[in-house]
Structures are given as structure tokens and as C-alpha cells.
Amino acid sequence: MKATVMLRRMHRIQTPLGGLTLAATDQGLFGAWFDQQSHRPGMEDWVMAPDDPLLQRAAHQVGEYFAGARKAFDLPLDLSRGTPFQQQVWGSLAQVPYGSTTSYAVLAAQLGRPRAVRAVGAAIGRNPMCVILPCHRVLGADGSLTGYAGGLDRKRRLLALESGAPAG
Numbered sequence: 001m002k003a004t005v006m007l008r009r010m011h012r013i014q015t016p017l018g019g020l021t022l023a024a025t026d027q028g029l030f031g032a033w034f035d036q037q038s039h040r041p042g043m044e045d046w047v048m049a050p051d052d053p054l055l056q057r058a059a060h061q062v063g064e065y066f067a068g069a070r071k072a073f074d075l076p077l078d079l080s081r082g083t084p085f086q087q088q089v090w091g092s093l094a095q096v097p098y099g100s101t102t103s104y105a106v107l108a109a110q111l112g113r114p115r116a117v118r119a120v121g122a123a124i125g126r127n128p129m130c131v132i133l134p135c136h137r138v139l140g141a142d143g144s145l146t147g148y149a150g151g152l153d154r155k156r157r158l159l160a161l162e163s164g165a166p167a168g
Helices: 053-065 084-095 104-110 117-124 152-162
Strands: 008-017 019-025 028-034
Touching: 008 053, 019 053, 053 104, 084 104, 084 117, 104 117
Parallel strands: none
Antiparallel strands: 008 019, 019 028
């Protein structure tokens, strides 16, 4: 019996914050990573597919976001790379409204795990969908900018964009 191979397709786009790689599987969008972002998976066996309908749709929505015309993403997501806990944390990120922020402690409490602040932070650090699952909206308990796999400058600029300032 032949093993099933999951074909991962990718497309690179430019944003006001630098290059962004979008990746998809047959189950949905698999990732969105800025250049030089921490925790990017190896992509050696992935296929460039700029004409892939899902990747085109994702690129279009990311463009709308950076133009200030989109506040939420409407894309099927494949979060299978994460553990059940990570998937739960990543799902909670989608509930943080555009232009708002929250803290790691608040997210941990919302997940019913108030003592798991560090675990929530670690899961957020592994978020495979930067911008799309808005981990940039999560701040330290004192409101400080803490950790962002894409870099604190990008986090600051994403928050500025959502407050009405230009992202570039």
C-alpha cells in the first residue's frame, strides 16, 4: 500500500513589512510566515504554486488587510501541524478583534487554564499564521510589546496599522 504524500504548495508575496510566504495543503492554508521569522518549517520539498486558487485568495486578503480594507480573514485553515493545545490557543487568536489587544494571561484564563500563561505564550510563538491569526495583538500583562516571531518592529507596525496609522 502506498503512503499518502501531502503536497504542500507555496506562494511568496511582498507586503509593506517584507516578504511573506503563504503555504497551503488540500485541507487549507497551512502557514503564513514573514522572511526571517522564527519557527518557519523547512520548505525544501514544497512546490511553488502562485496560481493556486487558495493561495491567490490568501494573497488578496493579505493585500486588503495591509490596505486597511480587511479586518478579518475568511480562509480555510489547516492547523494540523500543532498539538491540540496549540490549535486551541491559535483558534483563540482569531477571536481577538481587529484594533484590540489582549494579554497572555487573559487568553490563558479564557481557555480555562489561568496558570498556563507560559504555555499559551509558547503556543502563540509557534503560530503558523502570522497576521491571519493575529498573535501580534497579544501583549504582556503590563501592556508591553513582548515576543513576536516576526520581530517586535513588525508587531509594533501591525498594531499601528490597526490603529489607523500606515503600515509602511
